[in-house]
Amino acid sequence: MLNVEYPLSGTGPEISFGLEVILVYISFQMFGVFIYRYLTSTFKEQNLRNLAWSMIFLGYGITYIFYIIADYFINPAVRDYFSQYGYISLTSGITLYALLSEYIEKSKWYPVTIFCGTFLVLSIISLILGHRDMTLNLAFLAVPFAAVYILRYFYKYAKITNFNKRVLGKIAGLFLSMLIILAGYFFVSDAMTARFGPDIRVLSASLNIIGVICFMFAILNLPDYREFVWKQHLRALFIVRTSGILLFNRFWKRENKENSNEYLIGGALSSIQTVLSNITEETSINRMELEDKALLFKMYPDKDVVGCIIADEYIDSLNERLNVFLDRFDVMFGGSLKDWDGNTQVFLPLESICDEVFMEKPQTD
Structure with a gap:
């Protein structure tokens, strides 16, 4: 020393x-x-x-x-x-x-x-x-x-x-x-x-x-710290065909208007994505921020499928989770969508995947 x-x-x-x-x-x-x-x-x-x-x-x-x-x-x-x-x-x-x-x-x-x-x-x-x-x-x-x-x-x-x-x-x-x-x-x-x-x-x-x-x-x-509280802002998830047919949906925050018009929302989302697909790259995440909500969506043009999240506001983590969910969807159903007969029951396995990716059970009330 x-x-x-x-x-x-x-x-x-x-x-x-x-x-x-x-x-x-x-x-x-x-x-x-x-x-x-x-x-x-x-x-x-x-x-x-x-x-x-x-x-x-x-x-x-x-x-x-x-x-x-x-x-x-x-x-x-x-x-x-x-x-x-x-x-x-x-x-x-x-x-x-x-x-x-x-x-x-x-x-x-x-x-x-x-x-x-x-x-x-x-x-x-x-x-x-x-x-x-x-x-x-x-x-x-x-x-x-x-x-x-x-x-x-x-x-x-x-x-x-x-x-x-x-x-x-x-x-x-x-x-x-x-x-x-x-x-x-x-x-x-x-x-x-x-x-x-x-x-x-x-x-x-x-x-x-x-x-x-x-x-x-x-x-x-x-x-951003909002990533810690993304669950509080998550409203709904939709998987739709670009024609407007709803394949799968999950609600976390139920609102009467949204709950009673699920197919209408599916058609609206696919219309929005159709417009944006003309100016964005394939499979890119897009978003639209409205007065009281934000829409995040991703399109697989070759699969004719759009994934969309409705949230209170835009949060980066929801981008990541939408990506993960759609990748899992593509693995399970990507090869069979062209021959799909219209039976939405085949998409029920997505419930467990949704629970896993979003780590939260839906509201049932």
Whole structure:
């Protein structure tokens, strides 16, 4: 172990100081980006999600302000207090993020918030008692819990789009950036500084900057939070011939007008698709947004079939699910549609496929 003296000085610490200032600037800039999105978003859940993400960046920026003060400027006698202020700032940001996230997700018990809140309270107690080691031990205990939460979050996002490979790549980018940030945060610790010397802070700050920037882009490219609540917006699914004959339908939200005119709706949908097929590529997803609903449809011209979803609003996940459902339909019936005799009973197996793809039973009332 090296005998490291604080405040840090020398060429390495001068470079790391500059990099950590840049890290603070980036963190506050991202806080501003998400606050702006929070103030301008018209969708309530997404609005709060932006506020939640902003708390992460705000907490991280304030944390490094305290670290900079503690390690580069003040008397070593009071350094531990400022370091603990940094821990508390980070924990506060994470706790606020957890609270908002679980509120959005309508969590019953708020387990993550309770855990983070407990950690925050204990950190404050350790500050009052002057036991910095207590805070470090709490941080060590939080690692496996954080790992479970991250894996759960990864799975939840992946499940939204039926484990779509394109979306999985974006999710993988998010958690890779988290690992980079954790690595950078690990190297800023006193233990690493004592082992490798103050110059290790250059590596720490560099990893943090790279991780935060990657984290920012990963978040901005993740599916909209509306993807979490797509079931609430799903109204109906139709499979129709372009001639207007209804082959299969499923209602999630029954409305008298729609329920009593299923065949009429099927004909209308096929007419819309016939018009759009003249200006779009084959098998492409199309959409039409009306005042109170959105229509998503996909056509297989060679099969003379149109698939359509009616939803309260357009949501990307419904595109993915419509694709999956129609691919399954094509596998089962694509080769026999030309010889179809008009008996819709042959399409009853689509009920179980619909349950599987959309993961929800229809309303029966």
